Amino acid sequence: YAPATIAPLYERLLDTLGSQPGVQSVGMTDDPVLAQNDNTFSIEVPGYQPQEGERMSFEWEHVTPDYFGTLQLPLIAGRVFSNSDGPTTAKVVIVNESFVRKFFGNPDQAIGRTFSERGTKGKSPLLIVGVVKDAKHFDLHDQPKPIFYSPVFQDAEPNAVAVYIRTRQAPEDAGSTVRKAVGGIDSKLVVDSLQSMDAQIDGTLTSERMLSFLASGFGIVAIFVTAIGLYGVLAYSIAQRTREIGIRMALGATQGSVVKMVLREVLTLTGFSVGVALPLSMALSALVKSQLFGISDRDPGTLLLVTLVIGSVAMLAAWAPARRATQVQPITALHYE
Structure with missing residues (x-):
């Protein structure tokens, strides 16, 4: 033209x-x-x-x-x-x-x-x-x-x-x-x-979406491995307390109260761990800030979600061994070494 x-x-x-x-x-x-x-x-x-x-x-x-x-x-x-x-x-x-x-x-x-x-x-x-x-x-x-x-x-x-x-x-x-x-x-x-x-x-945002997909995949794997590790540690820890649990039940403790006791202790330990990990993660978040779009590197919703996921995984990992320990007859638990 x-x-x-x-x-x-x-x-x-x-x-x-x-x-x-x-x-x-x-x-x-x-x-x-x-x-x-x-x-x-x-x-x-x-x-x-x-x-x-x-x-x-x-x-x-x-x-x-x-x-x-x-x-x-x-x-x-x-x-x-x-x-x-x-x-x-x-x-x-x-x-x-x-x-x-x-x-x-x-x-x-x-x-x-x-x-x-x-x-x-x-x-x-x-x-x-x-x-x-x-x-x-x-x-x-x-x-x-x-x-x-x-x-x-x-x-x-x-x-x-x-x-x-x-x-x-x-x-x-x-x-x-x-x-x-x-x-x-x-x-x-x-x-x-x-x-x-x-x-x-x-x-x-193609590269960012790919990075997000990979990060999500690694996150799921990390949660799965964490759950397995927690289950193993808690199962061993609760097995070591079988005698204590048997004594409590022989003295009238119900299965429900024993499970609640174990879960409460696990929740306390998890809360302490999260309390230490969150400030550390916030301090290190600047390293990945450039890869984030549309969300803060210290987004309260994300931190709350992560805390809830970790707490839920810990509770689920502790519930099965705690429940199994309460199935043991008190007389058997008292003879447990």
Whole structure:
């Protein structure tokens, strides 16, 4: 396509996709989410003096006005882009919270401020007109980084490579609708890749899911081995107390009271062990923190679940030998050596 025809083509594409059944909003960008593209530019911010060796290169994305609404990135100050932000108007940008914290302190102080691309003397500065919430744009594991966004249509030759559509349709139905709509605009237009955001996120987590699967498998094996070990130790320990148990039962103790006594002692020992192990595991959790996504390395729910599993395994391992010991006749137990 000739450069002069690209902007009208994009506008027609947005209008066509936005008018399809079930479509709520459509946004375009030149830097797809989670694509891990290196789309950084060096900037200069008036009044900010970089530290020695400080990196002043940040992600720069070009987007259409409805991009933020489509991806549900909330606006927290200022305004979003409009169709009036064109090549002949002031160069405007929207920044994220991390950008604001680094250079301006709070969102209200950022609105109306300017900065420029490094080494571009004579070019118009970039005017901040809005602030949006942080989002993990480059990688799900990284903390949000400073990003600034410009309107696609302020470029003389816009270059958007990804279209995001928010729709009420199921992904498979929406895919068919999109392909037909794009083909209806120009048969030479090709949809290179089409997937839901959930599928895109899943695709970036393949290695993490494999690691989770392996860790779960090793965890199950560890619990099984622990149960066998506990059973062996407790069975031996309770067998050594057969005489004591026989005396207790000869003096009137019931089977139930003896089993409760054994389980109570095991629970006390387990509680002490967990009390020692939990602080140690929390101290060592930093070693695996980088492999976790969507959960803290000190997640209270996970720690509680692990504690309950260990306690349950210990109780089950102790119950069988304790129950068996109470089946021994008191007279036999009294002669036990």
